[in-house]
Amino acid sequence: MNLTSFSDFCAQAVKEGMLFYYTGEYSKNVIGAMSDTLRHRLDSTDLSGPARRKIFSTFVEMSQNVMHYVDPDHDGIKIGALAVGHTGGKYYVMCGNPVRVEYVERVKEKVEPLRTMTVEEIKSAYRAQLRNEEHEQQDQISKGAGLGFLTVARDASEPIEYQIVYRSERQEFAEFYLRAAI
């Protein structure tokens, strides 16, 4: 990237209200540093306690999702992108990460229904999944409680959005992007 593109990039980020943006290697340390940064930023706002919790929670769920599910590349590195910003009176958290092509349908099946559910339906799906003792047997790929996307949807103030992008240079991978507004 040359300086002109970089200054355009910075101007665009400011225009879109971006608080911070990261793309690259994901590690425990990187997530820790981002968490601290986000905490400081949120503490300097006059947002209510619940709003701060929801923004922070969405960030944690998304970044831990990248850590859990992204396949390391040949150097053993997990790559992901994450952005937090504020526009039109709402905060947004977005993430992007590579997904193996064969898992794309699985991700869609988890996210798509959450887009059309009412708040009450999301809460009751959350409750049911929290009480589901068989999750580990039912879903061998999942590494958590199966509550990650539900938690993001529950804390969002409008339906979550996602996109799957196929790029020709890496045919076995698609890119999965997720956005939640709080």
Place this chain on the structure above:
Amino acid sequence: MQDITIPATAETPEVKFLFSEHQLSLVGESYPENAMSFYAPLRAGLQSYLAQVSEQAPVEVHFSLKYFNSSSTKLLRSLISLLNDAAQSGKRITAYWYHDPEDDMMLEFGQDLQDEFGALHLNVTPFEPA
């Protein structure tokens, strides 16, 4: 039985399972990436304590968590479930679940636990103002 005490970190709560005094507490925030490795020993410790504690001993358990991630959520619920089983079998257990008074979602979360674990005396109560 050996007490379990673990200082808080950025991602994990302070643990004081003072079995010798029948006073147990989790205080802080809980969002470790691997929640299972943090909670499995706590669950094991709690389970053996509850199996041997006398029915006369009044046990108090405090959950004072400002934030917890989704994988911690399920494990916290499993601790409450152990307490509920013990209460059902006649142990004297009082639990306290603290929440941000402004946060309806966290209040509801506590109320859901109350509904689900009816044998346990579980108080859902706002955090003390700082």
